[in-house]
Amino acid sequence: MTEKKPYRGAKIPSPDNSIRVRRTVCDICSAGCNIDVYIENGKVIKVTGCKDPAFGNGYLCARGHANRPYIYHEERIKTPLRRCGGRGEGKFEPISWEEALDEVGKRLLGCRRRYDGSAVAFTSGGNPWNRAVLQRMARSFGSVNYGSSWQCQRAGVAIASQAAAGCTxxxxxxxxxxxxxxxxxxxxxxxxxxxxxxxxxxxxxxxxxxxxxxxxxxxxxxxxxxxxxxxxxxxxxxxxxxxxxxxxxxxxxxxxxxxxxxxxxxxxxxxxxxxxxxxxxxxxxxxxxxxxxxxxxxxxxxxxxxxxxxxxxxxxxxxxxxxxxxxxxxxxxxxxxxxxQMRPALEDRVLRKFVSGYAEGAPGEGARAPAGAGHYPLFTRFTGQCHMADLPRQIRQGTPYPIRALCALGLNMSEFPNDGSWADALQSLDFFVDVDLFMTRTAKYADIVLPACSSFEREMLHVTPEHKIYYTPAVIAPLGDARSDLDILCALARRITPEDRLLCAGPSHLYDEWLSRMDLSLDILKNAPEPIQLAQEPYIPxxxxxxxxxxxxxxxxxxxxxxxxAGFDALPEYVPPRSAGESRDWPFLLSVGNRQTFGFHSRTHRIAWIRAMQPAPAVELHPDDAKVLGIAQGDMVEIRTPLGAVQMLAQLTRSIQRGMAAVLPDYEEADICAILPENVVDPCSGIPALRAMSCRISKA
Missing domain, CATH: 3.40.228.10 (Dimethylsulfoxide Reductase, domain 2)
Incomplete structure (x- = not known):
């Protein structure tokens, strides 16, 4: 036996094989951990935590280790799709990119001609660069209705600070x-x-x-x-x-x-x-x-x-x-x-200027207010966005003005209470285009679905919490005909906002625009051995x-x-989590959305070994509460709210308090959000009170 034979099957780079290691970022959740990707013949064969101390500490959580089966999953969308059945049925036919983009452009422009620009809403997730491009596109198109699920989950803290101090x-x-x-x-x-x-x-x-x-x-x-x-x-x-x-x-x-x-x-x-x-x-x-x-x-x-x-x-x-x-x-x-935080970070200032930098066609004085502004003025004032929790109501009711089309990057209606109201809203739209990696429950309602790239398949800019910037290239070719979000948005801009030359020019020009305002270039970032500290005037306490x-x-x-x-208590007064009557009729306080270390919403449900960690939907209960109700570990229980009931397995733990029930969302077989009232919100922000719902628990 030669010395090399024991290592021939190992996934280790060597002169005797074609394995190479390249660095990218995990985007399954928002943490943005760096990954060392082992690639052989253009395919990912292994991922580990990045060992370069400038970018990582060598560790990954379970989500990070799930990237390989995630990006190569058989359910990935690899070509543009056109709906050929009823909304929500999931029946689609493949079409070319030109057909798909032309149809999207034609339908969105038609909606604007029939109503106005604000009849089209644009929504995105958490990536700040994609958010900025989509927000500018909405503005160039003439719509006030840009919204981000990121803000609709987290904006309450910022609203509180802004209302009291004028800044976060x-x-x-x-x-x-x-x-x-x-x-x-x-x-x-x-x-x-x-x-x-x-x-x-x-x-x-x-x-x-x-x-x-x-x-x-x-x-x-x-x-x-x-x-x-x-x-x-x-x-x-x-x-x-x-x-x-x-x-x-x-x-x-x-x-x-x-x-x-x-x-x-x-x-x-x-x-x-x-x-x-x-x-x-x-x-x-x-x-x-x-x-x-x-x-x-x-x-x-x-x-x-x-x-x-x-x-x-x-x-x-x-x-x-x-x-x-x-x-x-x-x-x-x-x-x-x-x-x-009186001075926004440099990257925030650059993106804000980018969003507001194109005035032609943008809504001017006297323009309509974004969806939700009439109900939740503080949210609109401090985020400048439409309220995604109120968007389905306005789509369904058409007041104070109609919203008839939706352009979304990865919309997940299961993030919202009474997600059936979102389904009804999507059902009623004249047109809906969604961009995603998988055929999600939400995407099944779309007229056109466009296939997105994972972080392994696209180049990206990243900014750390310490305001250091770095670049990661695509480490593998896109799967099928998938494209990056920026490629998709720029191609769409050529059809619906051709006057905005910067958006139409493509991602490389966007990178040049952003980085030039930071006194950087893409070449500098590509050759930098470590993240580059952005210029920031130090704050003096x-x-x-x-x-x-x-x-x-x-x-x-x-x-x-x-x-x-705005009509709220001027002092920071205590608001009881529930009324006495509600607590009597619905004795358990229901918290939905507690973080998992091994999953993120439904993104990792398709990964067998991740799903095995929590194979079935479960509700956490305190053992003393369970004993009173005659419930044992693993029993099937019913969770009931005023909107209905779902069944889950009982998971007993003393880590939570008596009177509390905690549930993870995004299990389609027991959709907890379907039975959550959409009117249970923080009145100051309009953000759904997912951590403070009410329910009854009983043995099924």
């Missing part, structure tokens, strides 16, 4: 003495790295506020507070009262820079430790311990879950109550506290406060003028 803020955890992880589970995020500050390597104290027991609460927290779901604002008000009662308020900061402090002080005075314990379940002793830990170890920074709090009934007010704690204690706009807040009063507004004008 970020935690300076690198210099904090105490960090509160509020509703966050860093070990369950898409990427595989947890900030060293949270692992206590620098000595910072960490407080976790989470109804659940998680890996993060066990491994990271010095103190874990477990409020009942939806009662976080009461907890925050209780902490605020302790700070005030003990004289731990920064009086100079409050007097000079805060509006509404005395009204806030009067409001939180009712939140005694005993009342907070009654409302939240957090003991008075734990509340006092948390307050003392904060004040003895400052400065204070907070990591607040955008998704969890945006998807609560009182999400905006809860986020305001949480942020108020940093404000009254002088931990806002200071080193180690919460720093205002205190700068925003000294210049005056971008609010009507010029101060931080605990009593928010904008909230009051």
């Amino acid at each position: 803020c970020r935690p300076d955890i690198e210099h904090a003495g105490v960090v509160i992880m509020w509703g966050c589970n860093p070990y369950n995020k898409g990427n595989t790295v947890v900030n060293p500050v949270l692992t206590q390597k620098r000595g910072a104290k960490v407080i976790a506020v989470d109804p659940r027991v998680t890996v993060s609460t066990c491994r990271l927290a010095d103190l874990h507070l477990r409020p009942r779901p939806g009662t976080d604002a009461a907890l925050a008000c209780g902490l605020g009262r302790i700070f005030i009662e003990n004289g731990w308020v920064d009086k100079n900061y409050v007097e000079q820079h805060v509006q509404g402090y005395f009204e806030y002080r009067a409001y939180v005075s009712d939140f005694t430790p005993e009342r907070v314990e009654e409302l939240t379940g957090v003991s008075a002793q734990q509340l006092e311990a948390a307050a003392h830990m904060i004040m003895r170890n400052g400065p204070l920074a907070m990591i607040v879950s955008e998704g969890a709090f945006s998807q609560m009934r009182g999400g905006v007010q809860t986020c305001r109550a949480i942020e108020a704690l940093c404000v009254i204690t002088g931990n806002y706009d200071v080193r180690g506290g919460m720093l205002p 205190g700068e925003y406060t000294a210049a005056g807040f971008h609010t009507p009063s010029g101060r931080y507004e605990l009593r928010s003028t904008l909230m009051s004008r």
